[in-house]
Amino acid sequence: MAKERLKDLLERLYETFDKRFLSSDPLEFVHRVKTDEDRELTGLIASSLA
Numbered sequence: 001m002a003k004e005r006l007k008d009l010l011e012r013l014y015e016t017f018d019k020r021f022l023s024s025d026p027l028e029f030v031h032r033v034k035t036d037e038d039r040e041l042t043g044l045i046a047s048s049l050a
Contacts, residue, residue, distance in 0.1 A: 026050045 026046035033039045 026049060027043070029046050030039050030043045033042045
């Protein structure tokens with residue numbers, strides 16, 4: 001029962017906060033990068049600056 005409530009909550013959050021909210025988030029830059037290795041490095045730098 002607790003798992004179902006958690007799943008429902010996470011699903012609602014996922015549906016509410018989609019890519020429209022990335023413009024104000026440092027993760028916006030991560031989605032612009034093509035390769036996995038570069039995304040990882042970009043995410044590390046973006047999270048350090050956030």
